[in-house]
Amino acid sequence: MSDGALIKEPWSALPRQREGATLGIWIFLASEILFFGALLLAYTVYRIAAPAAFAAAARETNVWYGTVNTAVLLTSSLTMAVAAQAAATGAGFRRLVVWCLAATAALGLAFLVIKGFEYKEDLDKHLWPGAGFPLGQPAAQIFFALYWILTGVHGIHLTIGVVLVSRLCLLGALGRLPLARNPEIEVTALYWHLVDVIWIFLYPLIYLPGRAS
């Protein structure tokens, strides 16, 4: 087994190292939950203060872009989960892992491309706070301030994820990185799933309010 190549100091056994890496990333994910939690709290408070304005503003978002993007990210989580679980078995899944990592990165890129088209449409409709904002209620501008911040920060997280996954895929395909039982894949997978979970919460808060009227 190429376990020896993966073991780093201070670990002496790979299972222990994997456990340590997994705990480390979960602690980081907990801090990310709090980071986005604070942003979502700001959204919550302003929405409680002005529910009608938020509903009107949310209607201006493009629900098709949002829904398709959510489906894209959910699918990327599927391919990432298969890649991580296949790599964790330590059996000969190398091609499967590399292809699933490539699919994950490609789906992440697709999300960013679709988001780009959506941002262009938002800019064309002048949907940013300031003079010339199309809706009358001031709180609607707050909704869109939060929209740009939330989706922008999420997009940065996703870009980092795409870079990490692409690196694993390339190095794995070139044979320069052993993939079997590699803790890096586990860690990257958990980070990727968190980016997906964050979007799962952003979707009903940004795209779905105000649709029933």
Added chain:
Amino acid sequence: MSGPGPGGSAPAAAASRRRGAVLIVLASLVATLLRRALLRRGPDGPSSPARPSEPPRGAARRDRESREEVPSARALWRRNGLVWLALLALLLTSFGAAYLPLGALNTVVGLLIALTKAGLVAVLFMELRRSGALMRLAGGAGLLFALVLFALTLTDFLTRLSGG
């Protein structure tokens, strides 16, 4: 949170303090129950007995891993594919439900579906069920403190902005 807020009278402030206390107690109760429920399941599932005289942890884990059956690629795709189908179904449900005139329930339904989807990703894709209790504790700590953040802030705003 001591004393009446701006423009509030003493009885109204007392009422909002009571409501705040109730919210905090409820939140801690939920969090405790959640933690206990999550920690009861060890890495081998709910039926695993306590392991008082364990060999060095690295060796024991290696034995467990080699005794486990290695799943086939098809099994991996089927197991995760089912979760993916459930997630897509929930996505379509939340999308459709948003267009139904449910009033305040629209938000509740949307958030409940989001919670379910997140739960599926966390337990099944992120394998929280198979990870040790330590991982669940770490992730749970993030959730707990986010809950505290929301609960404490909303005791102020829910009672202030809605005219209470």
